Amino acid sequence: MTGEAVxxxxxxxxxxGLRGRDGRDPVISGLSVDSRTVKPxxxxxxxxxxxxxxxxxxxxxxxxxxxAVLTDRKGAEMAADAFRRWDGAVIVAEDPRAALAGAAALWxxxxxxxxxxxxxxxGKTSVATFTRQIWQxxxxxxxxxxxxxxxxxxxxxxxxxxxxxxxxxxxxxxxALAGVTHAAMEASSHGLDQRxxxxxxxxxxxxxxxxxxxxxxHAGFEEYFAAKALLFNHLLEDGESAVINIDxxxxxxxxxxxxxxxxxxxxxxxxxxxxxxxxxxxYDATGQDLRFSVMGQAHMVRLPLIGGFQAENVLAAMGLxxxxxxxxxxxxxxxxxxxxxRGRMQLAALRENGAAVFVDYAHKPxxxxxxxxxxxxxxxxxxxxxxGAGGDRDRGKRPLMxxxxxxxxxxxxxxxxxxxxxxxxxxxxxxxAAAGPEATEVGDRAEAILxxxxxxxxxxxxxxxGKGHETGQIVGQDVYPFDDAEQASVAVAALDGRI
Ligand SMILES: CC(=O)N[C@H]1[C@@H](OP(=O)(O)OP(=O)(O)OC[C@H]2O[C@@H](n3ccc(=O)[nH]c3=O)[C@H](O)[C@@H]2O)O[C@H](CO)[C@@H](O)[C@@H]1O[C@H](C)C(=O)N[C@@H](C)C(=O)N[C@H](CCC(=O)O)C(=O)O
Ligand SMILES: Nc1ncnc2c1ncn2[C@@H]1O[C@H](COP(=O)(O)OP(=O)(O)OP(=O)(O)O)[C@@H](O)[C@H]1O
Ligand SMILES: N[C@H](CCC[C@H](N)C(=O)O)C(=O)O
Ligand SMILES: [Mg+2]
Numbered sequence: 001m002t003g004e005a006v007x008x009x010x011x012x013x014x015x016x017g018l019r020g021r022d023g024r025d026p027v028i029s030g031l032s033v034d035s036r037t038v039k040p041x042x043x044x045x046x047x048x049x050x051x052x053x054x055x056x057x058x059x060x061x062x063x064x065x066x067x068a069v070l071t072d073r074k075g076a077e078m079a080a081d082a083f084r085r086w087d088g089a090v091i092v093a094e095d096p097r098a099a100l101a102g103a104a105a106l107w108x109x110x111x112x113x114x115x116x117x118x119x120x121x122x123g124k125t126s127v128a129t130f131t132r133q134i135w136q137x138x139x140x141x142x143x144x145x146x147x148x149x150x151x152x153x154x155x156x157x158x159x160x161x162x163x164x165x166x167x168x169x170x171x172x173x174x175x176a177l178a179g180v181t182h183a184a185m186e187a188s189s190h191g192l193d194q195r196x197x198x199x200x201x202x203x204x205x206x207x208x209x210x211x212x213x214x215x216x217x218h219a220g221f222e223e224y225f226a227a228k229a230l231l232f233n234h235l236l237e238d239g240e241s242a243v244i245n246i247d248x249x250x251x252x253x254x255x256x257x258x259x260x261x262x263x264x265x266x267x268x269x270x271x272x273x274x275x276x277x278x279x280x281x282x283y284d285a286t287g288q289d290l291r292f293s294v295m296g297q298a299h300m301v302r303l304p305l306i307g308g309f310q311a312e313n314v315l316a317a318m319g320l321x322x323x324x325x326x327x328x329x330x331x332x333x334x335x336x337x338x339x340x341x342r343g344r345m346q347l348a349a350l351r352e353n354g355a356a357v358f359v360d361y362a363h364k365p366x367x368x369x370x371x372x373x374x375x376x377x378x379x380x381x382x383x384x385x386x387x388g389a390g391g392d393r394d395r396g397k398r399p400l401m402x403x404x405x406x407x408x409x410x411x412x413x414x415x416x417x418x419x420x421x422x423x424x425x426x427x428x429x430x431x432x433a434a435a436g437p438e439a440t441e442v443g444d445r446a447e448a449i450l451x452x453x454x455x456x457x458x459x460x461x462x463x464x465x466g467k468g469h470e471t472g473q474i475v476g477q478d479v480y481p482f483d484d485a486e487q488a489s490v491a492v493a494a495l496d497g498r499i
Contacts, residue, residue: 105199120208146186162191211366243319343468361468381459402434
């Protein structure tokens with residue numbers, strides 16, 4: 001950290017109306033949102049949390065020699081005693097999360113020249129990854145940033161889809177310093193709600209769709225929608241671009257929000273008003289042909305991707321790449337080279353009889369319906385599905401996922417998917433209650449996959465849903481190695497007599 005940068009952060013905090021006691025600007029050597037990472041000279045952001053208030057850890061942060069504490073009024077009251085015996089700077093903000101994000105943006109300064117963000121219940125990782133793939137094909141140094149970490153021309157692991165602002169701004173700055181000019185990131189509803197992306201200079205935002213998820217965190221559907229809308233009415237500035245799928249009512253609501261905000265609009269979808277419009281799709285065992293139009297002009301491309309919804313994701317990626325300045329012609333030329341996103345309708349194994357096994361990350365009702373419905377036209381025989389639901393997550397999803405499987409699959413096997421602290425049998429029971437009398441319950445996920453693979457007849461397909469790219473099964477506090485694609489290969493090899 002240079003002296004100049006230290007000064008800048010202090011200046012920024014005071015611009016935000018945040019000054020240390022006695023009007024002194026704090027001298028800061030780093031930023032921490034968790035007391036356990038505080039080093040001498042750090043600014044510790046003590047944020048109000050869902051389980052506790054970060055202010056509980058202020059005495060510890062002071063012992064670790066923090067030089068400044070950013071908190072809210074309640075936090076300042078909670079730590080009043082500790083502050084009396086300390087001469088560092090206390091900064092009280094009405095919205096300390098937003099203040100922290102603003103400070104982190106200044107602290108790390110550099111960002112890739114072009115940053116775009118995607119929100120929506122499903123498709124964020126796919127759109128961000130396709131956008132990055134298009135940029136790379138066009139010769140840009142590019143990254144995607146989200147559920148799978150940072151991928152592309154710079155790599156980093158991330159614990160969250162949208163990391164807290166200190167990590168986010170650090171990663172964007174490291175990538176930019178490594179020469180990355182283009183970044184496509186996922187904007188999760190938690191991330192938007194908690195202002196984790198504030199201070200990121202986003203030039204275009206995309207909205208995919210809106211179905212049920214995360215109602216354990218958001219108070220209801222309206223609050224969940226409002227969090228997603230923050231990308232358009234809070235983060236993007238006047239004149240920036242919005243790419244919105246208008247096939248749903250929620251998409252059309254988002255268009256109104258984007259228009260009110262004065263954003264440049266690119267609409268996508270099957271709707272005849274869409275600027276990037278899906279005209280038709282023809283499916284086969286290895287992908288699909290897509291006919292679409294760009295401002296009225298028709299095009300045909302081959303997409304080596306399974307699932308009708310992938311066309312929506314690809315057009316959203318196209319909209320973002322257009323907004324970053326690339327030409328439609330070059331983007332279209334890059335489309336046939338798009339590659340399946342890991343764990344998203346990924347062909348994981350083929351049986352000797354030709355039946356295919358797909359691994360997909362559908363872990364919410366809307367995604368499971370989309371995955372099963374969109375697999376149908378690629379498959380001549382039956383669809384078998386193996387899935388579960390995560391523990392310590394929105395419980396309302398469970399019966400809806402059971403119902404989706406009953407309605408859209410021919411054979412249903414209910415198993416475990418990260419039960420975490422919950423009783424796995426109780427989670428399965430909540431799904432089974434809606435999955436129909438013919439559904440089978442097999443707790444052990446490896447055995448469930450083996451049974452699913454065993455049931456495959458010529459022309460059938462197995463969809464293993466819920467874990468996608470994940471490599472572990474979380475049971476209690478433990479994480480056991482587990483990879484759906486690997487288990488699928490093992491099961492096929494065992495049953496076809498190759499091991
Ligand atoms: C529900 C949620 O989003 N929680 C986030 C929130 O924490 P919280 O309000 O629960 O925090 P808390 O546990 O009550 O603690 C309060 C404060 O004390 C601090 N603390 C806590 C313990 C300690 O020893 N020292 C300390 O300083 C914490 O850093 C926190 O700031 O603020 C923290 C700091 O910014 C985040 O790390 C934390 O993300 C947690 C770990 C999390 O799991 N979030 C998930 C649900 C999430 O964000 N998921 C989204 C969506 C993924 C998807 O699309 O499916 C994502 O973007 O990944
Ligand atoms: N456009 C779409 N419409 C409906 N369902 C989709 C769409 N795109 C992807 N899906 C489904 O959602 C699953 C997750 O896709 P993806 O990882 O791209 O979404 P995400 O929004 O990043 O999800 P998460 O919030 O879990 O990170 C896919 O495996 C697929 O089943
Ligand atoms: N980011 C999502 C991922 C869920 C993946 C699924 N396998 C599960 O564990 O529920 C969440 O934490 O809710
Ligand atoms: Mg994602």
